[in-house]
Amino acid sequence: xxxxxxxxxxxxxxxxxxxxxxxxxxxxxxxxxxxxxxxxxxxxxxxxxxxxxxxxxxxxxxxxxxxxxxxxxxxxxxxxxxxxxxxxxxxxxxxxxxxxxxxxxxxxxxxxxxxxxxxxxxxxxxxxxxxxxxxxxxxxxxxxxxxxxxxxxxxxxxxxxxxxxxxxxxxxxxxxxxxxxxxxxxxxxxxxxxxxxxxxxxxxxxxxxxxxxxxxxxxxxxxxxxxxxxxxxxxxxxxxxxxxxxxxxxxxxxxxxxxxxxxxxxxxxxxxxxxxxxxxxxxxxxxxxxxxxxxxxxxxxxxxxxxxxxx
Amino acid sequence: xxxxxxxxxxxxxxxxxxxxxxxxxxxxxxxxxxxxxxxxxxxxxxxxxxxxxxxxxxxxxxxxxxxxxxxxxxxxxxxxxxxxxxxxxxxxxxxxxxxxxxxxxxxxxxxxxxxxxxxxxxxxxxxxxxxxxxxxxxxxxxxxxxxxxxxxxxxxxxxxxxxxxxxxxxxxxxxxxxxxxxxxxxxxxxxxxxxxxxxxxxxxxxxxxxxxxxxxxxxxxxxxxxxxxxxxxxxxxxxxxxxxxxxxx
Ligand SMILES: Cc1cc2nc3c(=O)[nH]c(=O)nc-3n(C[C@H](O)[C@H](O)[C@H](O)COP(=O)(O)OP(=O)(O)OC[C@H]3O[C@@H](n4cnc5c(N)ncnc54)[C@H](O)[C@@H]3O)c2cc1C
Ligand SMILES: Nc1ncnc2c1ncn2[C@@H]1O[C@H](COP(=O)(O)O)[C@@H](O)[C@H]1O
Numbered sequence: 082x083x084x085x086x087x088x089x090x091x092x093x094x095x096x097x098x099x100x101x102x103x104x105x106x107x108x109x110x111x112x113x114x115x116x117x118x119x120x121x122x123x124x125x126x127x128x129x130x131x132x133x134x135x136x137x138x139x140x141x142x143x144x145x146x147x148x149x150x151x152x153x154x155x156x157x158x159x160x161x162x163x164x165x166x167x168x169x170x171x172x173x174x175x176x177x178x179x180x181x182x183x184x185x186x187x188x189x190x191x192x193x194x195x196x197x198x199x200x201x202x203x204x205x206x207x208x209x210x211x212x213x214x215x216x217x218x219x220x221x222x223x224x225x226x227x228x229x230x231x232x233x234x235x236x237x238x239x240x241x242x243x244x245x246x247x248x249x250x251x252x253x254x255x256x257x258x259x260x261x262x263x264x265x266x267x268x269x270x271x272x273x274x275x276x277x278x279x280x281x282x283x284x285x286x287x288x289x290x291x292x293x294x295x296x297x298x299x300x301x302x303x304x305x306x307x308x309x310x311x312x313x314x315x316x317x318x319x320x321x322x323x324x325x326x327x328x329x330x331x332x333x334x335x336x337x338x339x340x341x342x343x344x345x346x347x348x349x350x351x352x353x354x355x356x357x358x359x360x361x362x363x364x365x366x367x368x369x370x371x372x373x374x375x376x377x378x379x380x381x382x383x384x385x386x387x388x389x390x391x392x
Numbered sequence: 393x394x395x396x397x398x399x400x401x402x403x404x405x406x407x408x409x410x411x412x413x414x415x416x417x418x419x420x421x422x423x424x425x426x427x428x429x430x431x432x433x434x435x436x437x438x439x440x441x442x443x444x445x446x447x448x449x450x451x452x453x454x455x456x457x458x459x460x461x462x463x464x465x466x467x468x469x470x471x472x473x474x475x476x477x478x479x480x481x482x483x484x485x486x487x488x489x490x491x492x493x494x495x496x497x498x499x500x501x502x503x504x505x506x507x508x509x510x511x512x513x514x515x516x517x518x519x520x521x522x523x524x525x526x527x528x529x530x531x532x533x534x535x536x537x538x539x540x541x542x543x544x545x546x547x548x549x550x551x552x553x554x555x556x557x558x559x560x561x562x563x564x565x566x567x568x569x570x571x572x573x574x575x576x577x578x579x580x581x582x583x584x585x586x587x588x589x590x591x592x593x594x595x596x597x598x599x600x601x602x603x604x605x606x607x608x609x610x611x612x613x614x615x616x617x618x619x620x621x622x623x624x625x626x627x628x629x630x631x632x633x634x635x636x637x638x639x640x641x
Contacts, residue, residue, distance in 0.1 A: 265555075
């Protein structure tokens with residue numbers, strides 16, 4: 082039976098949801114092993130072993146892996162895949178996208194990025210051209226490296242597995258890079274890629290103050306995550322990690338509320354698989370209305386406060 | 393320090409891609425093509441580093457058909473010093489592009505290679521990371537800030553949770569994100585000047601790289617279409633409709 086190694090993404094001792102989607106994709110390919118790389122990650126490895134379907138966890142515990150530096154982690158993944166596995170499966174998060182291609186090159190294989198489905202042991206579908214086309218891709222490489230679009234695969238149950246845990250040693254610091262620091266926004270709000278409801282604001286908000294004055298209370302009312310268009314992020318109304326789209330985050334909540342967003346293809350690429358899309362825009366011909374289930378034409382500065390109040 | 397900037401010619405980002413009826417791909421006949429937007433940002437960053445005195449020469453590289461020369465001329469008009477065109481009519485996958493770029497980096501010994509984070513046609517987001525692996529260099533992907541400091545470079549990266557900064561010893565790889573800078577437009581005099589800047593013509597064979605694809609695209613289809621829904625006339629109606637979906641009570 083084939084073996085697929087899942088690159089486990091974790092933060093602050095907790096396994097990220099995107100990993101669970103990657104496990105589901107991996108389980109369609111064969112037996113699922115997991116790689117937990119980091120510093121002081123014993124508990125994370127134990128948690129990974131409990132994910133339903135995971136039969137073995139390789140733990141690489143070393144200061145060199147503490148900040149997911151691709152230069153240090155990729156050789157570990159490549160070595161394990163080389164000796165024991167047929168696939169590397171990574172979530173298509175910024176961490177996965179940073180590390181997986183480096184592994185692929187070390188193994189001399191072409192990565193299949195951002196897969197939407199597993200059609201067979203070597204065949205996958207993936208979006209190209211900002212999701213305006215879906216390609217079916219067949220890999221002829223002996224080992225395969227895949228990144229997985231989280232919204233396309235259900236999350237594997239975090240409990241129910243009883244995998245073995247095995248320490249991996251070797252590797253260490255490649256001496257090419259070091260971690261300097263991070264500005265990670267702590268938020269009480271649900272994370273975008275797993276939020277049930279998302280409220281997103283666009284350029285029309287006009288300033289950071291107005292963005293927060295109008296979008297935040299509405300999101301609070303709905304218990305929603307907050308997103309933004311590229312234009313709103315570029316203008317500094319919202320931080321970079323809010324960006325939804327082709328080159329930002331891909332989301333598919335049950336409800337996506339687009340406020341003052343025109344609906345450029347690059348934005349639609351990130352949210353058009355949402356279950357219900359609501360749009361508020363003063364331009365009745367805005368392209369966002371072509372994908373919106375429920376549209377309201379009018380001035381957001383009047384409509385959004387009213388909506389927040391009446392909810 | 394020399395900077396190498398790989399640039400790809402892609403369908404212009406303003407053009408809506410049309411899937412060919414026979415399922416072989418996206419129709420690129422008679423549509424506007426441009427430099428990949430992330431590569432414009434890469435060229436701009438290289439120029440700024442040169443203007444600051446941190447770089448001495450900028451070499452633009454493109455792997456692609458004859459028309460890729462137009463993209464290289466654009467890079468030269470923006471401010472690159474010379475260009476290398478690796479001509480092929482085949483689709484070249486990121487792994488093979490990375491191998492060609494490795495061979496060029498071995499010859500040119502740049503201090504930095506600045507690539508786009510993603511080509512907006514294949515949306516692969518791989519080439520820079522692969523090149524970093526092949527060269528065994530550090531990689532600062534999805535950069536929103538690049539600071540060269542002697543023999544190292546600090547790269548601030550756009551990550552899922554916010555921003556992260558890594559320090560890489562040079563030579564190193566950087567891939568650009570949208571917020572790194574706003575690319576300049578080439579001025580008419582610079583477009584004229586670019587015509588006489590050196591452009592070397594090469595082939596993948598010159599670098600000993602086999603570009604045979606590892607992936608076969610067996611079918612390309614349009615995604616399931618979302619049909620436009622309804623428009624409501626008031627906030628009350630909007631709330632009622634949202635409630636019908638059951639997401640909120
Ligand atoms: C390489 C590349 C990658 C990109 N990646 C992304 C991406 O990942 N995500 C993304 O979002 N974009 C991305 N873009 C940008 C994209 O092309 C658009 O420029 C962007 O999405 C526009 O943002 P917007 O809708 O907020 O602004 P605009 O297009 O300016 O739209 C503003 C909208 O607000 C409406 N409006 C104005 N005032 C009011 C009011 N008072 N009340 C109600 N409505 C009002 C207007 O009618 C308009 O429809 C990318 C572009 C490129 C080139
Ligand atoms: N054919 C090519 N010629 C030159 N550069 C390329 C080519 N393909 C990819 N690149 C570079 O690699 C980056 C990422 O591309 P990709 O991995 O295909 O998403 C692009 O932004 C370019 O900088």
